[in-house]
Amino acid sequence: MKLAFVEKLSELATQDWRIVLLTGDLGFQIFDGFRTEHGARYVNVGVAEAQMICMAAGLAHEGFRPFAYSIASFVTARCYEQVKLSVAYPGLPVVIVGAGGGYAYGASGVTHHAGDDLALMRIIPKMTVVAPADASEARQLLPQVLDLDGPCYFRIGRGCEPQYSVKAPCVLGQGRLLFDGEDVAVLGTGEVGYEVFSAVQKLREHGIFPVAYQFHTVSPLDNDVLEALATGVSTIIIAEEHVDAGGFASAVREWLSKRNHSTRVIGLGVPDLLPLGNPTQSEIRSRYGFDSESIAAAVVRSLDLSRRHFWHSTLHHGRNRVSC
Amino acid sequence: MPMRPNEIALFEHKARQIRATSVQMAHDAGIGHVGSALSCVEALLALFYHWLRLTPGNIGSVERDRFILSKGHACASLYSILADRGFFPRQWLHRYGEMDGPLPDHPCKHALPLLECPTGSLGHGLGVATGMLYGLRLRGVPARTAVLMGDGECNEGSVWESAMFAAAQGLDNLLVLVDENGIQAVGRSAEIMGHTSLEEKFRAFGWGACSVEGNHLPSVLAALDRFPLENGKPSAVILRTTKGAGVSFMEDQVLWHYRVPSDEDLRNSLRELRAAPLHLCESA
Numbered sequence: 350m351k352l353a354f355v356e357k358l359s360e361l362a363t364q365d366w367r368i369v370l371l372t373g374d375l376g377f378q379i380f381d382g383f384r385t386e387h388g389a390r391y392v393n394v395g396v397a398e399a400q401m402i403c404m405a406a407g408l409a410h411e412g413f414r415p416f417a418y419s420i421a422s423f424v425t426a427r428c429y430e431q432v433k434l435s436v437a438y439p440g441l442p443v444v445i446v447g448a449g450g451g452y453a454y455g456a457s458g459v460t461h462h463a464g465d466d467l468a469l470m471r472i473i474p475k476m477t478v479v480a481p482a483d484a485s486e487a488r489q490l491l492p493q494v495l496d497l498d499g500p501c502y503f504r505i506g507r508g509c510e511p512q513y514s515v516k517a518p519c520v521l522g523q524g525r526l527l528f529d530g531e532d533v534a535v536l537g538t539g540e541v542g543y544e545v546f547s548a549v550q551k552l553r554e555h556g557i558f559p560v561a562y563q564f565h566t567v568s569p570l571d572n573d574v575l576e577a578l579a580t581g582v583s584t585i586i587i588a589e590e591h592v593d594a595g596g597f598a599s600a601v602r603e604w605l606s607k608r609n610h611s612t613r614v615i616g617l618g619v620p621d622l623l624p625l626g627n628p629t630q631s632e633i634r635s636r637y638g639f640d641s642e643s644i645a646a647a648v649v650r651s652l653d654l655s656r657r658h659f660w661h662s663t664l665h666h667g668r669n670r671v672s673c
Numbered sequence: 674m675p676m677r678p679n680e681i682a683l684f685e686h687k688a689r690q691i692r693a694t695s696v697q698m699a700h701d702a703g704i705g706h707v708g709s710a711l712s713c714v715e716a717l718l719a720l721f722y723h724w725l726r727l728t729p730g731n732i733g734s735v736e737r738d739r740f741i742l743s744k745g746h747a748c749a750s751l752y753s754i755l756a757d758r759g760f761f762p763r764q765w766l767h768r769y770g771e772m773d774g775p776l777p778d779h780p781c782k783h784a785l786p787l788l789e790c791p792t793g794s795l796g797h798g799l800g801v802a803t804g805m806l807y808g809l810r811l812r813g814v815p816a817r818t819a820v821l822m823g824d825g826e827c828n829e830g831s832v833w834e835s836a837m838f839a840a841a842q843g844l845d846n847l848l849v850l851v852d853e854n855g856i857q858a859v860g861r862s863a864e865i866m867g868h869t870s871l872e873e874k875f876r877a878f879g880w881g882a883c884s885v886e887g888n889h890l891p892s893v894l895a896a897l898d899r900f901p902l903e904n905g906k907p908s909a910v911i912l913r914t915t916k917g918a919g920v921s922f923m924e925d926q927v928l929w930h931y932r933v934p935s936d937e938d939l940r941n942s943l944r945e946l947r948a949a950p951l952h953l954c955e956s957a
Contacts (some may be wrong), residue, residue, distance in 0.1 A: 408808045
């Protein structure tokens with residue numbers, strides 16, 4: 350996805366003089382092509398994320414569309430105040446690119462984990478938060494975020510993510526339908542979209558047909574899809590490479606609660622802990638239960654549970670009726 | 674160009690008038706930071722009456738010079754000078770600190786769109802200026818940018834990230850004025866910074882730098898006339914100033930970083946300054 354991102358950006362920059370790419374001294378060799386093609390519109394700011402974000406704000410103020418790139422944990426948490434005050438407060442169109450969002454750099458240890466990036470970015474007012482699943486989604490979303498009139502966080506993977514192929518196009522702000530289905534909905538965001546896709550593919554082979562969406566846009570949420578799901582399914586399962594608190598599942602819970610929907614939400618992500626021991630990304634996904642097997646198992650469990658609920662409520666309802 | 678005697682007299686009066694206005698505004702609004710506003714009056718006068726190619730007439734033009742008050746808490750004197758220069762009506766000065774008004778106690782671009790950026794949290798302005806200048810260079814526009822910072826602000830690590838970048842990129846259209854009044858929110862800057870020199874720090878970071886008496890307008894003007902201090906480098910002018918300059922009982926007092934002038938403080942200040950606040954003059 351990283352390469353797809355930079356190739357697409359370079360292509361867009363050929364037609365759009367406003368695009369400037371800043372890096373906080375990361376992205377070894379991947380920007381060589383962009384640099385050759387666009388010269389001074391590539392800037393290695395150095396290991397200086399606060400400076401990179403403030404500089405991006407200054408560029409945006411002068412009419413440019415800067416993309417500020419670093420590892421997700423460094424470009425969100427380390428320079429948070431610069432993002433909040435120099436970019437978001439004046440509402441400048443800066444795209445903050447977080448590479449290896451979630452736990453893509455799991456084996457590098459807690460310093461490189463960004464299991465809080467979606468939460469940090471989505472609570473900033475008017476910040477569009479985007480997390481494509483694969484190279485294709487990144488390519489489709491990039492030109493769309495260029496049209497935004499405000500700041501954007503663009504989470505990309507570390508590289509070599511598996512790709513899926515679905516008919517629905519990737520439209521900023523809209524959930525992308527992966528599979529139509531019923532009873533249970535499974536939503537993913539970021540690279541976990543592929544885990545959702547694989548899980549539902551397997552379930553369908555066994556006669557279980559949950560509806561599945563990829564929410565590449567975490568903020569703003571797709572009201573139409575959520576409204577349809579809130580009234581159309583009993584359970585929404587949300588898988589994300591993120592801590593439980595504050596991320597995509599949290600956003601959906603807030604959305605449902607504000608509208609008095611009682612739809613059950615099951616969040617699959619990392620619990621309230623720091624994953625110590627330098628586990629790999631795939632180990633983190635399986636250990637904390639949001640790889641494709643875990644997602645499929647959660648769907649099966651939720652169906653069992655909803656059937657039990659169905660019987661319980663029927664019996665309970667029947668007894669009440671008798672007693673009346 | 675050296676100032677003529679009548680110009681010096683005119684600006685000495687102007688400085689006292691800006692100070693009187695700032696103290697009046699702080700008193701009326703119940704807002705502190707008056708000591709910080711008073712120490713940088715000469716810096717703002719030198720910028721807005723001499724160095725900056727920025728007028729109410731060219732505010733929308735890409736060729737205009739940019740100015741960022743990075744020590745945003747000192748905005749009372751900036752607002753006074755902007756009003757005096759005709760960027761907005763003097764009567765607005767009555768609205769300092771007013772809810773939903775144009776002049777909040779930390780500058781907000783939404784409230785006052787003519788500002789380049791909002792400030793209030795320290796250590797942002799210089800970085801934003803480097804982005805502006807880099808962008809202007811890409812566009813081939815020779816406009817300059819001035820940033821006024823505090824010495825306390827220079828505690829922030831982000832200032833030095835930006836300083837390193839500006840020198841590495843040779844942003845020689847960048848002027849930084851550091852209001853070295855020696856006092857920050859709750860202590861003396863020299864003690865906090867280990868009695869080290871800001872001028873030497875900027876030089877070590879690859880800037881042209883000099884130090885001048887910052888509450889002596891001819892000295893400030895002379896320093897700005899040497900811009901750029903060194904060809905191909907950004908310039909830092911360290912202004913040795915006095916916190917609360919111009920009002921004896923506020924001068925060099927940590928207390929006057931936050932203290933709001935009482936009725937008596939206001940009366941005594943205006944008596945010492947021998948000038949009427951701009952927005953209370955008959956011509957206002």
